[in-house]
Amino acid sequence: xxxLKYIFLGVFFGITFTKAEIISWYRIYEMFRFESFHMYGVIxxxxxxxxxxxxxxxxxxxxxxxxxxxVFTPKEFTIPRYLIGGxxxxxxWAMTGACPGPMFVLLGNGVLAIAVVIAFAVLGTFVYxxxxxxxxx
Amino acid sequence: MESIIxxxxxPWPWYVAGPIIAFTMFMLLYFGNNFGLSANLRTMxxxxxxGKSCDFFDxxxxxxxxxxxxxxxxxxxxxxxxxxxxxxxxxxxxxSTKANLETLxxxxxxxxxxxxxxxxxxxxxxxxxxxxLVVGGFLIGFGTRYAGGCTSGxxxxxxxxxxxxxxxxxxxxxxxxxxxxxxxxxxILTL
Numbered sequence: 001x002x003x004l005k006y007i008f009l010g011v012f013f014g015i016t017f018t019k020a021e022i023i024s025w026y027r028i029y030e031m032f033r034f035e036s037f038h039m040y041g042v043i044x045x046x047x048x049x050x051x052x053x054x055x056x057x058x059x060x061x062x063x064x065x066x067x068x069x070x071v072f073t074p075k076e077f078t079i080p081r082y083l084i085g086g087x088x089x090x091x092x093w094a095m096t097g098a099c100p101g102p103m104f105v106l107l108g109n110g111v112l113a114i115a116v117v118i119a120f121a122v123l124g125t126f127v128y129x130x131x132x133x134x135x136x137x
Numbered sequence: 138m139e140s141i142i143x144x145x146x147x148p149w150p151w152y153v154a155g156p157i158i159a160f161t162m163f164m165l166l167y168f169g170n171n172f173g174l175s176a177n178l179r180t181m182x183x184x185x186x187x188g189k190s191c192d193f194f195d196x197x198x199x200x201x202x203x204x205x206x207x208x209x210x211x212x213x214x215x216x217x218x219x220x221x222x223x224x225x226x227x228x229x230x231x232x233s234t235k236a237n238l239e240t241l242x243x244x245x246x247x248x249x250x251x252x253x254x255x256x257x258x259x260x261x262x263x264x265x266x267x268x269x270l271v272v273g274g275f276l277i278g279f280g281t282r283y284a285g286g287c288t289s290g291x292x293x294x295x296x297x298x299x300x301x302x303x304x305x306x307x308x309x310x311x312x313x314x315x316x317x318x319x320x321x322x323x324x325i326l327t328l
Contacts, residue, residue: 003202003203003206005168006168006203006204006206006207006210007206007207007209007210007213008210009161009164009165009207009210010206010207010208010209010210010211010212010213010214011210011211011213011214011217012157012161012210012214013157013158013161013207013210013211013214014210014211014212014213014214014215014216014217014218015214015215015217015218015222016149016153016154016157016158016214017154017211017214017215018214018215018218018219018222018223018250019145019148019149019154019218019222019223020148020149020150020151020153020154021148021228021250022154023215023250024228024250024251025250025251025252025255025256026228026230026234026238026246026247026250026251026252027228027230028314029230029234029238029318029322030230030231030234031314032311032314032315032317032318032319033233033234033237033318033319035230035231035233035234036230036231036234037151038151039151040151041150041151041152041155042151042154042155042158043155043288043292043293044155045151045152045155045156045159046154046155046156046158046159046162046293047159047292047293047296047297048155049155049156049159050158050159050162050293050294050296050297051296051297051299053159053162053163053166053297054297054298054299057163057166062167064166064167064168064169065167065168065169066169068169070166070167070169072298074298074300075285075295075300075302075303076302077301077302078302079305081283081284081285082284082285082291082302082303082305082306082309083305083306083308083309083312084283084284084309085280085281085282085283085284085285085306085309086280086284086291086305086306086307086308086309086310086312086313087280087309087310087312087313087316088276088279088280088283088284088309088313089276089277089280089281089283089284089287089306089309089310089313090280090309090310090311090312090313090314090315090316090317091276091280091313091314091316091317091321092272092273092274092275092276092277092278092279092280092313093277093288093310093313093314093317094313094314094315094317094318094322095268095269095272095273095276095317095321095322095325096269096270096273096274096277097251098277099174099175099277099281099287099288099289100174100175100177100178100277100281100287100288100289101174101211101287101288101289103277104174104208104209104211104212104215105211105212105214105215106215106250106251107212107215108211108212108213108214108215108216108217108218108219109215109216109218109219109250110216110219111250111251111253111256112258113256113257113258113260113261113270114256114270116258116261116270116271116274117270117273117274117277118274119274120270120271120272120273120274120275120278121178121274121275121277121278121281122178122181122182122185122278123274123275123278124178124274124275124276124277124278124279124280124282125175125178125179125181125182125278125279125281125282126182126187126191126194126278127275127278127279128193128278128279128282128283129179129182129187129191129193129194129282130190130191130193132193135283
């Protein structure tokens, strides 16, 4: 039963991503060509509201459902890991028009070939795990 | 009631979707978790036994079950939206994007959620389809774990917490995305 809330939240998220066309390959292509405001509006408004939400949580020392204070762990700041990894991710994002959220939503939309993308994304993650110690971070 | 459903069936504008994404992040924080979907790819590696050959996947993946359940929810949500809330799956992309895609040989750009000639199992047997689905998927999985997060983990969660690391990651997302869209895709799509 404790997982039911995640199902509901996921369903709401999946409907939103479909109806707002965030899962559309065309929308991502158009975004990287700067030919529409749509995706910038989606990400921009989410981040602006997200900043407000996080500030409120921190200042009011809000607690989660279990009564523990919500804490944010800062990511260790280095450049290579985020820049190189981010660039590789960006290449794949623009190619498939899907990131790790939308790829699941697309599956629900009946775009079954996206299962190939998911399978090779799992493989890519696995190969990163193996090469991790040899890569600059 | 009918008019409400008709209203929902239209494409949703950005100012509806953005706040819902922020709300989703807040709810996951409130549930004691973090918003970041690429973690599921690592969890899947662990479930299929990756921990035996690589300690990066040797962790208690059961603590990530909530995230897999959330992902399953998004599949169901996609199904519901597609079956019941989308009488028209066309995407109203800009005329200039359409014109550009037509020059690259994409038929009827925007007539469906994605160019189906690329997103089908048949496409796997063409060079461009194989590259886009197989290489594209690999780059996403490799890059997101290398960068420690994807669009949800860095662009939304990380930027919301004003993390400098996430800003660098998002700059990387755009370097890669712009290079792919402007330099590589024009060649790949016409292979």
